Amino acid sequence: MGQSITLELIKRGANVVTADINLDGMKDTKKLANVDDGRIKSYELNISDEQGVEKFKEKVLNDFESIDGLINNAGIIQPFVDIDSLEVEKIKSIMDVNFYGCLYMTKAFLPHLKERPEAHLSNVSSMGGFIPFPGQTAYGASKAAVKMLSEGLNSELHGSNVHVTVIFPGAVNTNITKNSGVDMRNSGSEEQAAQTLSAESAATQIVNAIEKNKYRVMVGKDAKFLNFFYRLFPEKASLFIAKKMKQT
Numbered sequence: 001m002g003q004s005i006t007l008e009l010i011k012r013g014a015n016v017v018t019a020d021i022n023l024d025g026m027k028d029t030k031k032l033a034n035v036d037d038g039r040i041k042s043y044e045l046n047i048s049d050e051q052g053v054e055k056f057k058e059k060v061l062n063d064f065e066s067i068d069g070l071i072n073n074a075g076i077i078q079p080f081v082d083i084d085s086l087e088v089e090k091i092k093s094i095m096d097v098n099f100y101g102c103l104y105m106t107k108a109f110l111p112h113l114k115e116r117p118e119a120h121l122s123n124v125s126s127m128g129g130f131i132p133f134p135g136q137t138a139y140g141a142s143k144a145a146v147k148m149l150s151e152g153l154n155s156e157l158h159g160s161n162v163h164v165t166v167i168f169p170g171a172v173n174t175n176i177t178k179n180s181g182v183d184m185r186n187s188g189s190e191e192q193a194a195q196t197l198s199a200e201s202a203a204t205q206i207v208n209a210i211e212k213n214k215y216r217v218m219v220g221k222d223a224k225f226l227n228f229f230y231r232l233f234p235e236k237a238s239l240f241i242a243k244k245m246k247q248t
Contacts, residue, residue, distance in 0.1 A: 001124075001174045002073045003029045004203035010035060012207065017060050017067065019045040020074065047074050047101030048093075057108040069120040069210070070109050072102040075143070080135040091138045098142035103149065113162050121157075122165045122210055123150040127223040129168065131230045132238050134245045154215060163213040167206055168227070170220030171196040197221075 002018070003025065009016050010033045018026050018040065026042035033040055041063060045056050060067065075098045078086060102123055113119035128136055129143030150166035157164055173196040197220040209217035218224040230237040 001169070001172055001199045001202055003032070004199040005071060005073060005206060006040070007033055008200075008203040008207045010039060014069075015064070016040045017064065018042045019047070019056060021046050047105060048096035050100075050104045053101075053104040053108050057112075061112065066116065067109065067112065068116050068118070069122070070105060070113065071122045071124070071206075071210075072105050072146075073124045074098075074101055075124065075126075076139075078136060078139045082135065083137045086138060094138050095142050095145075098139070099145040099149070102146050106149070106153070110162070114160065117161060119162045120165070120210055120213070121150075121153065121162060122167060122206070124167045124169065124206075125150065127168050127170050127218075127226055131226050131241060134242050151216075165209055165214050166216045167209070168216065168218050168223050169197075169202055169206075170218070170223030170226070172199055172202045172220065173197065174199050 002020065006016050006018055006029050016039070018029060019042070020026050021044065023042070023044050030040055030042060043056055043059060046052055076094060078090060078094055083091075106121065106123070110121070113121060123146050125147040126140070126143040128140040129147045132140055147166055147168075150164055154164040154166075202219050205217065205219045218227050226237065226241070229240070
């Protein structure tokens with residue numbers, strides 16, 4: 001999804017900095033963007049490394065002088081197992097990337113964003129951040145933390161020049177399972193895969209929400225439906241998801 005967001009931003013005239021632990025993926029993105037170094041620049045970065053993030057910020061501001069927006073999109077899921085079967089070290093790694101990575105990036109760039117005439121901070125949570133998915137409990141907890149971090153920042157920054165959007169993607173066709181090292185063989189039908197939202201469509205919805213300074217955005221029909229269902233009937237909605245997870 002990060003690649004599609006980058007391409008959507010480039011299409012709308014933005015200059016983009018990308019940061020990822022996967023250099024090859026960023027090279028592919030730049031080829032698809034078909035623009036020069038003045039429009040897109042990539043850096044290898046492990047966002048769970050606090051000192052590395054601080055050095056990255058210095059490099060970015062040295063190369064670009066200023067930035068007007070930050071999108072924290074990086075994330076990994078867990079193996080599809082119950083929490084009592086998941087090693088604590090794996091849970092820590094999920095929190096390190098999904099929550100602390102988001103926190104480190106925010107803490108690093110927020111002082112600079114506050115100095116801009118207008119700026120935007122966007123954090124990608126998940127529909128697993130507001131409704132439980134059995135077998136993804138640790139992942140959901142990390143994304144719930146991103147949700148609360150984002151909504152807290154929105155309140156803290158209300159009335160300032162920095163706008164905050166929290167993003168809740170539903171099922172989007174991305175490489176998150178592969179990048180997380182999770183084996184998804186025999187874990188769902190081709191019909192279910194076909195029902196997932198394309199990364200390109202998700203990126204369009206996300207960038208539209210950023211441009212409009214939305215407080216939050218539900219990306220995809222499934223995220224919108226579950227948000228509505230969970231607000232009305234939290235336990236029924238949770239049991240509905242549990243039943244669906246067992247079927248897959």
